Amino acid sequence: MSSLPTSRPVEPVIPVAPPALVAVLAAAGIVVSLQQTVVVPLVPLFPALLGADPADTAWIVTATLLAGAVAVPVVGRFADMVGKRRMLLVCLCVLVAGSVLSALSTSLVPLVAGRALQGLAAGVVPLGISLMRDLLPAGRIGSATATMSASLGVGGALGLPLSALVVQVADWHALFWAAAVLGAVVTGLVLALVPESPQRTGGRFDLPGALLLAVALVGLLLGISKGGDWGWGSAPTWTLFGVAAVALAGFGLRELRTPDPLIDLRVSRRRPLLLTNIASAVFGFSMFAMSLVFPQLLQLPAETGYGLGRSILVAGLVLAPGGLCMIAMSPVSARISARYGPRTTLMAGAVVVAAGYGIGATLHSAVWHLVLSSIVISAGIGLAYGAMPALVMAAVPVTQTAAANSLNNLMRAIGLSTAGAVAGVLLARLTTTVPGLGVVPAESAFELVMLLGAGSALVAMAVTACIPRPRDRAEATL
Structure with a gap:
């Protein structure tokens, strides 16, 4: 067995300075990761703001988690097939759409839908890391990918004080309008400054595998996130875990047999x-x-x-x-x-x-x-x-x-x-x-x-x- 290739034979040539490329991609990562904590100060307030049951308003957080979990592996595979920059732009556009829908929401259902769209943008950070590997000189990859990876934590840490401040001085919808504006700005910067990667895998997209993985992830994460409310020994919780186990086993068998696995x-x-x-x-x-x-x-x-x-x-x-x-x-x-x-x-x-x-x-x-x-x-x-x-x-x-x-x-x-x-x-x-x-x-x-x-x-x-x-x-x- 031969060792895996870990370096490229030719240094890439990109039309922008590496620091600008890293700054744009890291900014995209921060904007996306902000969405994970931006609603935290509002969670206790949502039942009164939306006239909904507290158990139902929990889906405002859960929907983002589930959508992101399903989207990340799917987006990663599409990116290797059709282009990482292209999928990065798709993720950012979906983020903007979800933010606008959330900003226009006055009831629970459209807000949950908007938050799910925001969650679909979770693939931005791994896409940014992958673009850096493909586009940057070898000597810059280590520090660049470290910065990109850290953007996950930075957005999460900064989201809480920023959202708490906005909630104290403005209507809660302003949080989502701000997210939409930031997403649009980053999308423009990616269009202007980030070139497409020359790397492609080709092949077909494994739709059955993606569906099996989606069922497994939704069952697992929904069971984990709702188990405390439903009871860890309750039938719904164990049903979800059982469905997740069966779907995961089916996914494993599928991926080992298909020539183009997810x-x-x-x-x-x-x-x-x-x-x-x-x-x-x-x-x-x-x-x-x-x-x-x-x-x-x-x-x-x-x-x-x-x-x-x-x-x-x-x-x-x-x-x-x-x-x-x-x-x-x-x-x-x-x-x-x-x-x-x-x-x-x-x-x-x-x-x-x-x-x-x-x-x-x-x-x-x-x-x-x-x-x-x-x-x-x-x-x-x-x-x-x-x-x-x-x-x-x-x-x-x-x-x-x-x-x-x-x-x-x-x-x-x-x-x-x-x-x-x-x-x-x-x-x-x-x-x-x-x-x-x-x-x-x-x-x-x-x-x-x-x-x-x-x-x-x-x-x-x-x-x-x-x-x-x-x-x-x-x-x-x-």
């Missing part, structure tokens, strides 16, 4: 890529714990004895420095990867994240404690997110870059969703009664979630340590 499982099951994706899923679990715990600790009344009694705007501002820290760590991640390899960088990032959660679990009685903890955690995420694309691209042929990065992005999303479900159960079960406030999550629940975040980061480090080094892979192919 996801090349023969490549994906190879040890370097398989372990990288497992580590990404576990790391996604670790990353999301901060977003769930810190805002609640900050906003709980001081009468609880551990809440800090701050506004949602302050809670968002506490997380904002972490988003900037992720960008700042991108070049550091690239330099460590260039010298010691992305495997080492991912392990270092996991250790830093675990340390940050350790700080948070021990110290959370003042705002500055949580600011410090979030900065340390974000620094580790910045290191790790910069290393993941490098590990993926070193393990796949250049013609499968978009599909492979999309799968890695999907694994992170599954980790994020699982973290939300687990943390939700713990915060709902471990409670205390405070006079005048009623039942609230206990301090021990927050500490336990943070310790789980630290533990999952260390698990991700252990999985990463099992990824073969390039020298080991070369020897294995002799």
